[in-house]
Amino acid sequence: MRFDVIVIGAGPIGLCCAIEAKKNNLSYLIIDKGCLVNSLYNYPKNMTFFSTSDKLEIGExxxxSHNAKPTKSEALEYYRRVASSWExxxxxxxEVIDIKKGDEFEVKTNKSNxxxxxxxxxxxxxxxxYKLNVEGEDLPKVKHYYDEPHPYFGxxxxxxxxxNSAVDVALETYRKGAQEVTMIVREPSISESVKYWVKPDVENRIKEGSIKSYFNSNITKITEDSIHVKTPDGEITIDNDxxxxxxxxxxxxxxxKKIGIKIGDDEHNTxxxxxxxxxxxxxxxYxxxxxCGGLKTNKWFIENSRDHAEIIVSDILKK
Ligand SMILES: Cc1cc2nc3c(=O)[nH]c(=O)nc-3n(C[C@H](O)[C@H](O)[C@H](O)COP(=O)(O)OP(=O)(O)OC[C@H]3O[C@@H](n4cnc5c(N)ncnc54)[C@H](O)[C@@H]3O)c2cc1C
Structure with missing residues (x-):
């Protein structure tokens, strides 16, 4: 129950940190509230990474992968292999619930200390x-995670x-037989950050009317069979499942905050x-x-934060 290092989170970067600790003969434990690479496991079933597979490699x-950019199932297979190869x-x-600092850290989980x-x-x-914070958001028909298009047929x-996520979901549900797909967008246009090979596709589907869209618009209320949307031309009601x-x-x-880490007052709350x-x-x-990016969730990726493991473990060894 005593370790040199406890790593919280068995995502790709947590695994990378544990491997680095192991390479340097530090005793360590990884704790995750879900399965191995829990976030990746919950990504949409048919997703393809935007990074090429070499950029997602860890632990040498x-x-x-079959194509340059791997699929979700190839990534899950890969990280399973990493975890078992490195034992x-x-x-x-x-789940880690709290961390108390004394002479050493006491890590409390829902199962042990x-x-x-x-x-x-x-x-x-x-x-x-991020919640919409509107009436009706708690209805079971409102989803904040998307898995696959089948349930939305018809x-x-x-x-x-x-x-990116919204655009991928709109295109996939449209192509897999949803009766009508309507994008409700707070901003005046599709985000500039959308993958350059996908953006023209969605913009053309909107232009031809295959996917409906309301820009500068917000949902104000959700009911069992409709949504109310505030648009620049006034409030409308749309049939919705x-x-x-x-x-x-x-x-x-x-x-x-609970464990004492200060949150910056910059625009991203770093x-x-x-x-x-x-x-x-x-x-x-650490x-x-x-x-590390706070609200700037597109600052760090697997490919540019793999280095964190080496930086941290070398600092631990120095100290
Ligand atoms: C749809 C999508 C596609 C993406 N595609 C790419 C891509 O192509 N290339 C790329 O580099 N990046 C991509 N990213 C970003 C990438 O997923 C992240 O960079 C990666 O998951 C980050 O790894 P991480 O280890 O920092 O965090 P995560 O993978 O999110 O791991 C965090 C882990 O911590 C666990 N956890 C959280 N709280 C607790 C707690 N209290 N106790 C115990 N465990 C806890 C979680 O269960 C989770 O397993 C994508 C992200 C999304 C959403």
């Missing part, structure tokens, strides 16, 4: 969706948002940490992976 294990020590389906000299937090941002679907709210996700700031060591304002707690 080659990632070979990583991990407790899955165990552990002690560690250092903590690496690689908890990502995929657990907390249905009137509203997709909220205009970034499902609302797919692809409005993005955010890190669990309340957990960070959790306070030293870029050169990745250590937070709490001596001995951040790794996408959580």
């Amino acid at each position: 294990i080659p990632f070979i 990583l020590n991990m407790n899955l389906y165990e 552990y002690f560690a000299r250092k903590i690496i937090l690689s908890t990502g941002f995929y657990d907390l969706p 249905m009137n679907v509203a997709v909220v948002g205009a970034a 499902f609302v797919l709210a692809m409005t993005g996700y955010q890190p669990d700031f309340s957990f960070l 959790p306070v940490h030293n870029d050169e060591t990745m250590m937070t304002n709490v001596e001995g707690i 951040l790794a992976g996408v959580i």
Whole structure:
């Protein structure tokens, strides 16, 4: 129950940190509240990564995929292989509830207590969706995660948002037989950040009317069979069976604050940490992976945050 390092989060970057700790003979434990690479497991079934497989490699294990950009199932297979090849020590389906700092850290989970000299937090941002905060959002027809298009065949679907996830969902449900797909977009246009090979596709489907769209518009109310939308031309009501709210996700700031990590007052609420060591304002707690960007969830990816593992473990060894 005592370790040099406890890594919280068995995402790609948490695994990378554990491998680095193992390579340097530090005792370690990974704890994740879900399955191995839980966030990836919850991505849409038919998704393809925008990174090529070599950019997703960790622990010097080659990632070979059928095409240059791997699918979700290839990525799951790959990270399973990484975890078993390195024989990583991990407790899955165990949630970290609190961390108390004394002479060493006491990590409380929903199952047990552990002690560690250092903590690496690689908890990502995929657990907390941005809410629409409108009446009817609690209805079962409102989804903040999308899996596959089949349930929406023959249905009137509203997709909220205009970034990559929303665009992928609108195109896929349209192509797989949804009766009507309507995009409700707060901004005046499809996001500039949408993958350059996908953006013209959605824009042309909107132009030809295959996918309906309301820009500069917001849902104001959801009922069993309709949505109310505030548009620049006034409030309208649309027949609706499902609302797919692809409005993005955010890190669990309340957990960070609870364990003493300060949240920056910059526009992205970046959790306070030293870029050169990745250590937070709490001596001995490090951040790794996408959580480092706060609300700027497109700053860090797997491919550019793999390096965090080496930076952190070399700082731990120095200290
Ligand atoms: C649809 C989609 C497509 C993407 N495509 C790409 C791509 O092509 N290339 C790329 O580089 N990046 C891509 N990304 C971003 C990529 O998913 C993230 O970069 C990656 O998952 C980040 O890894 P991570 O280890 O930092 O966090 P995550 O993978 O999110 O891992 C965090 C882990 O922490 C666990 N956790 C959280 N809180 C607790 C707690 N209290 N106790 C225990 N465990 C906890 C979670 O269960 C989770 O397993 C994509 C993201 C999305 C949403």
